[in-house]
Structure formats: structure tokens, C-alpha cells
Amino acid sequence: MKPALYIALRFTAARKRALVLSLSGVVLGVAFFISTQAQTEGFEQFFVQTVLGTSGAVVIGDRFQARYTPPIADKPGANTMVSGQQARKYYDGIDNPNFLMRVVENYSGVIAVAPVIEGNVTVRTDFKDEVMKLDGIDIKAHLRATALRGQVVSGSIERFEAKPLGLLLGSMLADYLQVKVGDILYVTGTEGDTRVFTVEGIFQTGINIIDETRGYCHEQAAQSIMKRPFAITSVIVRLRDPERAPYFAKTFESQLSHQARSWQERESGNLAIFRTLRLSAAITVSLIILLAGFGIFNILTMTVLNKVREIAILRSMGYRRVDIQNIFLYQGLIIATIGSIIGCALGALLTFGISRIPIKIRGVIHADYFVVAWSWHHYVTAAVIAFVSVLVASYFPARRAALLPPVETLRGSGQ
């Protein structure tokens, strides 16, 4: 063992009260960091999974026609401005959807595709009217591309499959309309045609904006009520690696001339809120670790002052300045290591405890327990913050100790 490390270990172990004080700050900071990150990321992941399970990683929408780009283009930062430029001209819906889906399915990385025809309709019961976003789906393809089967909380997919005019309703919409499985609903399209649908299932995604506005029916039924036979407005694409959705979206756009939006782009607003929350929590909790670092700075500075004579005698025995500096840096390292290990264990325990707390969240998302994410990133980040702040806090007392002139100390004590 390196002499400086050995001495640092002994110095650290000998000052138990100081050790406990130093450790407590680091342990609490690391543990709180981990548990808050687990919570905020937990809710974010929950949201992302729901988005992916409902709308897919990429949604391919309207066809567009790229326009001719003139030689004098309106470029950012240019001195000239060209008005009236339009890069694309959009056409409603998917052109030749079956062909497009076959092409998309052949991309490696694409697991499944599902066509959707969407439009707004009015649903009416004997008591209430509500506007609903109706998605006409190919149920078999949709089950492959989304997590719809797992979202059905009442009724069943099989019942829905068996009924050409069956309807799957969002749970909150069903509550508003006060309908249950088996009830009849009158659905009126924008063209004024009305069909009688039966509620064959109620689904709950956990995202209220979907649960309170959306309903699913069969593709042909939707095309009929919207008076758009054979039309498909979008194609949901499920990817093996959803993180690559922006790349696929860009590729689809350039190769298929259809608008394609990744889930990151579609949910950028919500994701930014989650990111801000995580960052805010991280900054707040990092302050605890920084405060712990400040405490360690004070403790080590006091230790250096108390050990001036011992430092001088170590120098007289041939310990170099760097050895003296390392003795105090190692003390910080020991505190950071032990603090991070205990802090990570406590953080895991806290995270587990928090995940067992029953809460009813009914807002943007919907959960009955605290949602937490178990990610090693939180532990590594917390440990890195702890190490950096403790080492920075240790550096200055260590440097001070290294620069102490031994002669001054010995002269002052010896005569």
C-alpha cells in the first residue's frame, strides 16, 4: 500500500466524529440524488413508453412534393431574403398505403407497421355528446405495432375484432359519456353520417389527453363514416430501437416523400418539461453534495492546521510535498468512496421505498404508485458528482499542507 494512502486511512479512521460528519453529507447527497433522479426519470420513461405503445416510434403522415429550390435560396445568416419560398407542398393522407407499408416493413430495425385513418367525430349517448378523435385501425397490424392489448382495461380485443362496428373507448371518455362495455353509441362523422357503434372495450393509456379524447374502430368503418374509402391518414411504425426514431423519420421523409415524425419530435414539449424537472432536481440535490464538499473542506482545513507538526515531521522523514498532498487528497477520496458506496445503497433503498408509495396521479399521466426508473446512470452520475466535489474540496487543504514549510513549524516548536 502506498505510504500516503496508509497514513490517510489511519488519519481518517482516527477522527471518527469528523468522518461521520463528512460521510453523512456525501451519503445523503448521493442517496437523494439517486432517488430524485429515479422518480423524475421514472415518470418520463412511463410517459415515453406510453407514447411509444400508443402512437409508435415514428408516425408517417401526409405525402409531400418537394419544390424546386431556386439558385438564390433563403439561407440562415445570408444577407438576402427571398420571399414566397415554399419547400414542400403537402397532400392529405398516405399515397398508396399498402405499397408504402411494404417498403417500410422491409427496413431492418422496423418491427411492425400499422395503418390508421383518423378524424374527428361526435359521439352521442342518450344523455351526452362529446367530440372524439376516432382512429380507424387494422386491429391485427395495430396490435403488432402498439401496446393496445395491454391497455384494454374492460371488454376485450377479441370482442372488438368480432364486431365490424365495434368501438374501443378511452377510459376517461367512457367515464364522461357514462358508458360501459356493451353499450351503444351514436357516432356522427364530419359529413353528417351517423352509425351505431357498440362499445366492445375500454382502454387506458395513462396519458389523459389520449384517454379522454380517443376511440378506435375498424379501418373500414372509419373510412365509411368519414366518407374517405381506402384512405389512410398515417402509418404507425414500431422500431426495435426507439432511440433511433429521428434517424428513421429522416430516412422515411427523404425516401418516401411523406412527412414522418419521430416520437421525440412529436413529444418534444413534454420531454423538455421532464428534462427540465430532472435537471432542476439534479441541481437542487447536487447542492447537498456541494455543501458536503464544503463541510469536508472545513474539516480537512482544520485537520491540516491540527497536523502542522506531524506534517513537518513527515517531511523531515523524507515524505515529499506530493506525498503530503496525497495524504489529504486520499482522505477526500476515502470519504468520497465510502460515501458513494453507502449513498448508492441508501439511494437504492430509498428508490425502492418510494416505488411502494401508493399515489393516485391523474393528470398528464396516470399512475397508482410512484413510478421510478432503475438506471445505473443515476448511481454513476451521483458518484461522479460526489467525487468531483469532494476532491475539489480536498485539493485546497491538501495543497496548503504540501506547501507548509517544515522548517518554520519545527523552528516554532523546537526552541
Next chain:
Amino acid sequence: MANHSRPMKPSFDASQPCLQARQLERYLGSEESRVHVLRGVSLTLEPGTVHAIVGPSGCGKSSLLYILGLLDNPDSGELLIGGAPVLSLVDEVASAKRTELLGFVFQFHFLLEDFSAEENVMIPMRRLGKLSEKEMGERARHLLDEVGLGAKAKRPSRHLSGGEQQRVAIARSLANDPLVLLADEPTGNLDSINSDRVFALLTRVVHNHHKSLLLVTHNPGIAEKCDWVHEMKDGLIMKTTENRPHPQPKAKA
């Protein structure tokens, strides 16, 4: 010291004096309050000799000791330990020389209070890094036996009496089998019994193992027991007296 007497191969010329200082000069303080504390001190320590430096406070005794111990640099002069020049070395090299060639004993013993007696003695050996943990432990216990503290090797140093602590400090100064022992009033903080005991121990080690000892003292009783006594005044060695009846290589003042 039996098989623990030399833990490493000597890196100095054994035919040379242990230490030679020539015309050492040292100024202390800044421009206006500059003091000429050493005004050309020359000194030679031959193997197996004990030297005392006496003189009034402020005459430059400790300053000389710290320069000889490579803790401070003179403004001019020459210093050789084991025949090799040792001045103006970088911290790394000077520290290595201190570890290998020099042993210090201070008035206030300065043990690491969190460490046991044995661990204190092992500290210089750890820095030298030539022995295994087991060998260091054996050597430390042997040295503590030599100073009569073998039974208290595991005791925390703060639980030892002043005399015992000073003996641990002496054992520690001998840990790396140094060529030169430098002691700044090693008995100054002890009662007469412990003082005699510590001095006897130091002289025994020096004479038996052909080292040299330079000690600063205010105690005339201790000084007269040394082989050579150097009287310092105003930064100069004014007078050198030989106390030993038998011929020895002279210390030059």
C-alpha cells in the same frame, strides 16, 4: 542490530566522512529585516562520533541543523553527505536523501499520535519502500526492543510517557539505518533520568554502528558527554572542543 541493522544497500561512499559542511551561509527574513544567521559554518562529522552544538538562543544552531538535514537550503556553501553533494536538489531527490541518509530527533518528539509506537517507527520505512509489511514490522519491533519499548510496541503513542515517546522517536530516526542522526534538543523536554537514558541510547547506536550524531543542546551536562562540542555564536562556530581522550578525526570549525 543483528539482521535488521541495514535494510538496504548503502548508496554512499563509506570511506568518506558521514557529513561535510563547508562555509555554509544563510540569511533569514526579507530585505529590511534580513538576518545573517549562518556566517560560513564548516563542520565534518566522522563515523562513530557524537557532536554537540551549544550556544545561546538565536545563534543559528537550529538553522544549521535544518540545512544539514536538507529541510532548508543555505544561501551559499557546500554540503556533502556520504561524500555526495546534496545541496540545491529538487524536492523529490532531497526527500529521498532524507529518507535514506538522515534521521531526525526533535525536542517535542512529534510522533503521529493516531499511530502505535510500532507504526510510528514504520513510517520512514514505508516511505523508503524497501521492506515488506512483515519485514517492516519485525524491524520496528527490533528497534523498539533496542530502546527498551518492545513491550509497548502496540500501544498508541499518545498513551506513552514523554520519555517513552522520545525513545520511540529515536527508534523511528533509526528506522532506515541512516548515516547521520540530527537531534534538536532531544533531551530538552525530559527529566534527568530519561534525559541520560535517551542520550546513552543515542551514543550507543552511534558508536556501535559507525554513524554520526549532531545534537543541538542547551544542557552542559549532555554537551560534555559528547565527543566533540562546537560552541556557536552569531552564526559562527567559535570554538570546538574534543572531549574524547583517544584520537579521532578532527571536526573542523
